[in-house]
Amino acid sequence: MADTFQAPRGTRDILAPESERWHVLVARFAQAARQAGYRPVIPPMFEELAVFQRVGESTEVVRKEMFLLAEREGETRQALRPEQTASVCRMFAQHRPPTPWKVFYSGSNFRYERPQKGRYRQFDQVGAEVLGTDDPDADVEIIALAWRFYQQIGLRKVTLLLNSLGDGEGRANYVAALRAYFGAHLDALSAQSRETLAINPLRVLDSKRPEDGEIVAAAPRMVDHLSAQDGAHFERVRAGLDALRVPYELAPRLVRGLDYYTRTTFEFASSALDAAQNAVGGGGRYDGLVADLGGPAVAGVGFALGVDRILLACDAEETFGPPDSAVDVFVVATVDGTDALELTDELRSAGIGADRAFDARSMKSQMKAADRSGARLALIVGSQEQESASVALRPLRLGGEQQLVPRAEVVARVRALLDAAGA
């Protein structure tokens, strides 16, 4: 036996019916975003490594999980994208579109990490971003867009966790306060947290290690260090969410894995999933990122939602099943197959879903295939029908008797039957 191959580690093949729900999900998201005035962008799958390094030198994503492409002479180092916000900001810096620039996207990202359920090396996200304004209403619009989308696909056990990380002086003061606080309790911290502390004190708040629990819980809170301006911004975001009746929980310890976030920060957690993969989406404001990428100093806010995890949550909540994939009509032809070829083509051209069997199987076999296809109607052409230039029309999942119709009238008769049944 020849060597067999399998999908690379951390990737998976998505077959129907899973692939069907996947497509519907992405289409629904696109529809929701377009309805809110967002337009699609299609960033490249890879960028110069430096673009992604801007999301934070201290993050795992950049330090250990980049999918680097082989370096070629005379070219800068490139990497597969680990997320798309950085690319969107690079696009903005490069093309300088009019603001506010409201965009959405969907597609795969790549992170070289150890795979687990709901965590893959190639994973898909849908996301939306607003660049060019720091109006808190934009934050609210973004959050509401994501929230309504979860609602629309039937997820009920999603919680919005909200925080503000502040910016500028307030943020600097807070980081200093955190550093001092954790520094004073060094021996109570886990070894890993002590390392993290040296790199980015904010991320120590993220620790789930039990020995850190107590000390993290008592750590100073960002909300107490916000500047007057950032505090007002956050108040306005909260008021907006209240006005839209989008429920949220304040999460003063919520920091996110990417360092570019400022001010509003949020995460969507599904209580239907295990803690390891319960983050079904997240986002926030990144007011300095475009400038970091060589663009103008414009503000930005956005989110990304994990397609794989959303579908996992849908399974857990038993919602958003695969769409009906049945074709309308199945053509059974036992004489020479040309009838099947022509009839299916005619039906499809008329906008009727049609399928057939191959390999000149027996009528019984073709009828079984017709049944399995889920078609509501079978069209049968045997030698008798062929001689009389007619087609037998047999209801499979419809009421009524099998009838013989003239070949020339088939499409019209099929349509009439389907319409009658559909109504």
Add this chain to the structure above:
RNA sequence: GUGGUCGUAGCUCAGCUCGGUUAGAGCGCCAGGUUGUGGCCCUGGAGGUCGGGGGUUCAAGUCCCCUCGGUCACCCCA
């Protein structure tokens, strides 16, 4: 990157503890029963080098080692 656990037909699994005839079941698939008609039923068939490699042994799906992959926790994140 660390630790645990699992890996037998397309799918779900039995067999492994105490090595020993041609490795089984259900579902699915194909064909026949019905020489022109699906869903139910009956009969038969195809399909597995037991994830891969090495070792122990007269003998390995069963024991040992390595490796690949899944999965769970940590880490991190979507």
